[in-house]
Amino acid sequence: MSKNKQEIDEITGTKTTGHEWDGIKELDTPMPRWWLWIFYACIVWAVGYMIAMPSWPLITGSTKGLLGYASRADIVSDLQKAKDGQAVFIAKIDATEVGDIVKDEELARFARAGGSSAFKVNCVQCHGAGASGSLGYPNLNDDEWVWGGSIDAIYTTIAHGARDDIDEDTHISEMSAFGADELLEKEEITAVANYVVSISGGETTSALIANGAEVFTDNCAACHGDNAEGVAELGGPALNNAIWLMVDGSIESITAQIDKPKHGVMPAWSGILSDATVKQLAVYVHSLGGGE
Numbered sequence: 001m002s003k004n005k006q007e008i009d010e011i012t013g014t015k016t017t018g019h020e021w022d023g024i025k026e027l028d029t030p031m032p033r034w035w036l037w038i039f040y041a042c043i044v045w046a047v048g049y050m051i052a053m054p055s056w057p058l059i060t061g062s063t064k065g066l067l068g069y070a071s072r073a074d075i076v077s078d079l080q081k082a083k084d085g086q087a088v089f090i091a092k093i094d095a096t097e098v099g100d101i102v103k104d105e106e107l108a109r110f111a112r113a114g115g116s117s118a119f120k121v122n123c124v125q126c127h128g129a130g131a132s133g134s135l136g137y138p139n140l141n142d143d144e145w146v147w148g149g150s151i152d153a154i155y156t157t158i159a160h161g162a163r164d165d166i167d168e169d170t171h172i173s174e175m176s177a178f179g180a181d182e183l184l185e186k187e188e189i190t191a192v193a194n195y196v197v198s199i200s201g202g203e204t205t206s207a208l209i210a211n212g213a214e215v216f217t218d219n220c221a222a223c224h225g226d227n228a229e230g231v232a233e234l235g236g237p238a239l240n241n242a243i244w245l246m247v248d249g250s251i252e253s254i255t256a257q258i259d260k261p262k263h264g265v266m267p268a269w270s271g272i273l274s275d276a277t278v279k280q281l282a283v284y285v286h287s288l289g290g291g292e
Contacts, residue, residue, distance in 0.1 A: 086110075093276045098155045101283055108283060115284025118277050122269070131288055136246055136264050142290045144243045147171050148232040149292040155282035159270040162235070167268035173235030178219065179259030188215045193255040199228055199240045202249060 007016045009027055019026040031039075049055065053065040064070075089110045093101060102108045119131070126137045133139035143149060147157045157171060164170035178184040184192075188211075194204040195212025216228070223236035230238030237245055246262050247253035269278055285291070 090276050093279050096279075098279045098282050099150075099152050101279060102151060102286070111280040111283040112287050114277070115280035115282070115287075118273065118281050119284055122273070123281070126266075131285070135244075135248065136262070138245055139243070140285050140290065141288050142243065143292070144230075144238060144241070144290070145232060145292070146230075146235055146237050146245070149286075149290060151282055151286045151291060153232070154285050154291065155279060157266070158281050158285070159268065159275075159278050161268035162266040163263060164265070164268040166271065170268055171235055171266075173223070174263060175223070175257075175261040177260045184215065184219065184258075189255055189258050192216050192220065193251050193258060196228070196239050196254055197249070197251050200242050200249065202242070202251075204251065 007018075007025070008014070009016055009025065012027060015028045017026045017028045051065065052067045053069060054062045055065065056063040089107060092107055093111060096104075096107070101111050119127075120129070123131075127133050127140055128137070131140040138144075138146065145153070147153055147162070156169075160167045160169040160171065162171040162173075176183055179186070179189050191208040191212035192215040193212070194208040195216050197204040198206075198209050198212075216224075217226070221228075223231055223234050224239050225231050225236065228239040230236055242249060246264065247257050269281070273281075
């Protein structure tokens with residue numbers, strides 16, 4: 001409820017604004033003088049600042065102000081100084097073998113930091129922000145490597161990729177389609193799938209293991225190793241643990257992979273990133289804890 005007539009509050013002797021809510025009247029109390037003078041001073045300061053300093057945005061820039069001050073030149077200068085400082089390390093990384101970078105602690109520290117930044121821009125899309133991977137994309141934190149986990153092997157994998165259509169030095173390994181190409185009978189595929197699950201610690205049909213072991217020796221050991229420990233030179237992953245890349249470890253998924261396998265693809269980063277950046281990525285990935 002609103003009233004236009006001002007009244008005098010009996011208790012305080014202050015005029016009211018004429019507003020009343022549920023019997024409560026609003027006092028027309030003036031602001032303190034000191035507060036008003038500060039408020040007016042701020043207005044004057046703001047007007048003066050707008051005249052003296054760059055403030056109003058324009059289509060292609062902003063007003064320059066009477067003082068002509070701009071922090072953009074300072075920022076450009078600071079960035080250039082940072083780039084000049086980095087250039088010394090980048091040049092040294094360019095001239096150093098990747099295996100020797102980790103022997104120089106100062107250079108290795110710079111490479112790890114640069115590699116971490118490059119990883120966040122180029123690698124997290126597949127390997128995840130924590131490099132833990134997912135189905136079809138390897139975890140880079142453990143010590144299980146398809147193509148080897150030494151720093152030189154990691155560098156080669158990053159530089160040339162896997163199954164890249166352009167890079168002539170890319171890693172290439174193709175698992176045979178044992179079912180689709182009728183290289184094995186359905187019963188043999190089922191048996192070897194049960195054998196693989198058994199050696200990785202999973203639950204399986206024990207009656208099929210012996211036959212599956214024989215099928216594995218005749219058809220799979222050449223790439224995956226006699227004891228399924230993997231063969232890095234051929235890109236054959238280890239199968240004797242519970243770490244899986246293209247499957248989830250179930251008999252059904254392993255059977256499907258043997259029947260008609262899926263193959264992952266990694267781009268050759270040497271054609272996209274500088275060699276110094278690839279080396280920094282190799283140093284960073286190697287430092288995650290799983291490098292050989």
